[in-house]
Amino acid sequence: MASLNVGNLGEYLREQRRAAQLSLRQLADATGVSNPYLSQIERGLRKPSADVLQQVAKALRISAETLYVRAGILDEREREELETRAVILADPSINERQKNVLLQIYDSFRRENGFAPGPDADVKDDADAGPRKGDEAGTARNGDDAGAGATEDQDPHS
Numbered sequence: 001m002a003s004l005n006v007g008n009l010g011e012y013l014r015e016q017r018r019a020a021q022l023s024l025r026q027l028a029d030a031t032g033v034s035n036p037y038l039s040q041i042e043r044g045l046r047k048p049s050a051d052v053l054q055q056v057a058k059a060l061r062i063s064a065e066t067l068y069v070r071a072g073i074l075d076e077r078e079r080e081e082l083e084t085r086a087v088i089l090a091d092p093s094i095n096e097r098q099k100n101v102l103l104q105i106y107d108s109f110r111r112e113n114g115f116a117p118g119p120d121a122d123v124k125d126d127a128d129a130g131p132r133k134g135d136e137a138g139t140a141r142n143g144d145d146a147g148a149g150a151t152e153d154q155d156p157h158s
Contacts, residue, residue, distance in 0.1 A: 020061070024038055024039055050068060053073070085106075
């Protein structure tokens with residue numbers, strides 16, 4: 001895990017708040033976190049919880065994972081892995097089965113390169129789960145077993 005550098009986090013938050021053109025009071029209103037507490041975080045006097053960082057990230061429209069890394073809650077490799085997984089899971093152009101297969105391949109490459117699979121690596125193996133709506137490959141897969149004797153059993157009365 002990354003070492004704690006609360007001052008660096010505070011400076012970064014102040015820069016991001018100013019870039020968003022928000023006062024401390026406006027940020028406090030947007031996050032539900034008190035103005036004095038946010039001020040202490042910015043000055044490096046307090047270490048915020050992951051929940052507070054998430055609220056701040058949402059209000060500033062920045063990545064919560066970046067704040068977690070700066071606060072020492074998450075290390076850089078974990079952040080990169082989470083972002084990779086998030087991109088795969090958020091892609092609307094591929095179905096759930098394809099997403100799971102991609103994540104399984106990603107995990108196998110990480111293991112091959114000496115990295116342990118990530119926190120979401122317990123993704124279900126959907127290869128045996130059967131077809132999903134709109135999953136044409138799944139339909140063909142299920143037809144393999146059923147089609148083996150189809151020529152003999154097509155019409156039992158003929």
